[in-house]
Amino acid sequence: MGTYRIAVLPGDGVGKEVTSGAVEVLQAIASRFHHQFIFKYGLIGGEAIDRKGTPLPDETLHMCRQSDAVLLGAVGGPKWDKNPPHLRPEKGLLAIRKEMNLFANLRPVKVYPSLADSSPLKAHIIREADLLIVRELTGGLYFGKPSGRRVENGEEAAIDTLLYKREEIKRILKTAFELARKRRKKVTSVDKANVLESSRMWREIAEEVACDYPDVELEHMLVDNAAMQLIRNPKQFDVLVTENMFGDILSDEASMLTGSLGMLPSASLSTTGPSLYEPIHGSAPDLAGQNKANPIATILSAAMMLRLSFGLNKEADAIEKAVQQVLTSGYRTVDVAKKGQHVVSTKDMVDEIRATILDDEAIF
Ligand code: NAD
Ligand code: IPM
Ligand code: MN
Numbered sequence: 001m002g003t004y005r006i007a008v009l010p011g012d013g014v015g016k017e018v019t020s021g022a023v024e025v026l027q028a029i030a031s032r033f034h035h036q037f038i039f040k041y042g043l044i045g046g047e048a049i050d051r052k053g054t055p056l057p058d059e060t061l062h063m064c065r066q067s068d069a070v071l072l073g074a075v076g077g078p079k080w081d082k083n084p085p086h087l088r089p090e091k092g093l094l095a096i097r098k099e100m101n102l103f104a105n106l107r108p109v110k111v112y113p114s115l116a117d118s119s120p121l122k123a124h125i126i127r128e129a130d131l132l133i134v135r136e137l138t139g140g141l142y143f144g145k146p147s148g149r150r151v152e153n154g155e156e157a158a159i160d161t162l163l164y165k166r167e168e169i170k171r172i173l174k175t176a177f178e179l180a181r182k183r184r185k186k187v188t189s190v191d192k193a194n195v196l197e198s199s200r201m202w203r204e205i206a207e208e209v210a211c212d213y214p215d216v217e218l219e220h221m222l223v224d225n226a227a228m229q230l231i232r233n234p235k236q237f238d239v240l241v242t243e244n245m246f247g248d249i250l251s252d253e254a255s256m257l258t259g260s261l262g263m264l265p266s267a268s269l270s271t272t273g274p275s276l277y278e279p280i281h282g283s284a285p286d287l288a289g290q291n292k293a294n295p296i297a298t299i300l301s302a303a304m305m306l307r308l309s310f311g312l313n314k315e316a317d318a319i320e321k322a323v324q325q326v327l328t329s330g331y332r333t334v335d336v337a338k339k340g341q342h343v344v345s346t347k348d349m350v351d352e353i354r355a356t357i358l359d360d361e362a363i364f
Contacts, residue, residue, distance in 0.1 A: 003036040004310055007067035007274075009060065009096075011045040012089060013283025014293035014346075015073025021295035021350035022071060022302040025322075028357040029306070029315050032364075040067065044096065045075025045089035045283075055092025061099055065273060069309040070100075071302060072278040077285050085148075098138050102268035102276050103168070104175045105135040106304070107251045109234075111258055114328045118259030118336040121231065126257045129234040132183065133254060134176040135247025137268055139168045140198075142244050162198050164243065169205045175269075176241035177213040183238050186217045190226045190242035190250065202243065223250070230254055251280050260335040262294025265301035267308050275309050277301040287334075291345040294333040296323055299353060318364035322356040 008023060010016040023039055030037050042060035049055050055075070064070045075089040085091065096102075109131050116123040144161030151157065173189070180187045189206040191199035203220055210218040221229065223246045229236065230250065234257050242250065255261045261281040268276040279297030287293045299319060307316035330342065331352050337343045344352070356362060 013288035140244035
């Protein structure tokens with residue numbers, strides 16, 4: 001029996017619905033495996049702007065730093081889309097990633113056999129695809145200076161800067177190689193080295209780091225080709241490692257192998273403090289408040305928390321197996337339901353996963 005402090009930041013839109021579902025699932029785990037999870041709630045994103053005047057209040061950051069792990073929903077929505085840059089919900093997310101040094105974002109893409117028909121791709125292409133996108137999360141275009149508007153030769157101009165320091169690239173590549181060692185021992189480093197100097201340095205460092213991992217195969221792939229290969233033949237990939245923005249885009253694309261953006265979890269790891277777990281999707285304004293969002297991405301993020309932050313492997317397995325079982329028995333939220341299939345709500349999906357975890361007959 002263990003006691004763990006979890007900071008919960010529901011955020012905006014469907015963020016609230018999916019985190020409440022994941023908390024219920026964690027409570028079922030606590031009861032079945034005799035742990036204690038202490039949940040503390042904090043504001044981030046649009047709601048934090050409305051109530052505290054900033055997308056990441058100090059008290060939220062403080063609470064997260066005092067916790068053993070953080071569970072986050074999603075931020076953003078049309079209400080704040082015209083706000084100035086420092087008062088955008090997304091700024092809160094970027095700030096917490098930077099402040100907590102969450103440089104390694106792990107986005108596993110696993111195809112559930114029972115959802116093979118939910119993907120727009122052909123079943124034989126996606127079946128058994130199992131890859132991990134390792135996205136650098138605290139550098140690159142999202143954080144480089146200068147960034148903003150200025151006047152160039154009397155004309156309005158905008159600038160963003162793609163900057164990486166050697167050590168930032170080295171640590172994310174090492175993370176990718178370490179993870180590949182525990183998987184199928186292949187790293188695909190994705191870049192745009194035919195155009196970008198930052199990518200050429202990235203490639204150089206990848207070669208250097210690879211020398212310490214002779215048991216792991218390294219290949220380089222240009223990002224435009226990688227986007228195509230993910231659809232053409234996703235089974236060729238084991239670990240993909242890439243810079244911040246390429247990883248953002250490729251992971252939304254890769255979610256379609258699983259049938260929905262609502263299926264992909266993530267872990268954002270730091271070496272200096274607690275880690276953060278969140279689905280890769282956003283606040284889905286088109287579904288918010290309707291009890292329709294798929295909670296599985298967030299529930300699987302909670303499973304990653306149990307495994308990676310608390311070392312609770314059996315408990316993480318129980319969540320993953322329960323999700324698999326519920327999908328196999330035909331439960332589908334609207335995003336993964338095919339024509340004619342029965343559609344369940346967010347709450348129904350959560351209840352079924354909880355019931356499966358609590359079922360005395362289930363062996364985990
Ligand atoms: P989105 O991820 O919110 O939605 C894209 C599409 O996927 C929508 O059709 C949506 O309905 C669907 N979708 C997303 N999550 C789903 C779920 N759990 N179940 C079923 N369907 C789901 O992306 P967007 O529409 O481009 O952005 C909306 C807002 O979210 C923006 O303000 C954006 O900045 C923000 N955003 C936040 C995060 C985050 O907090 N990590 C991530 C991405 C986008
Ligand atoms: C994600 C999101 C964020 C990102 C946005 C909301 C800042 O798209 O977590 O993937 O681009 O990192
Ligand atoms: Mn994204």
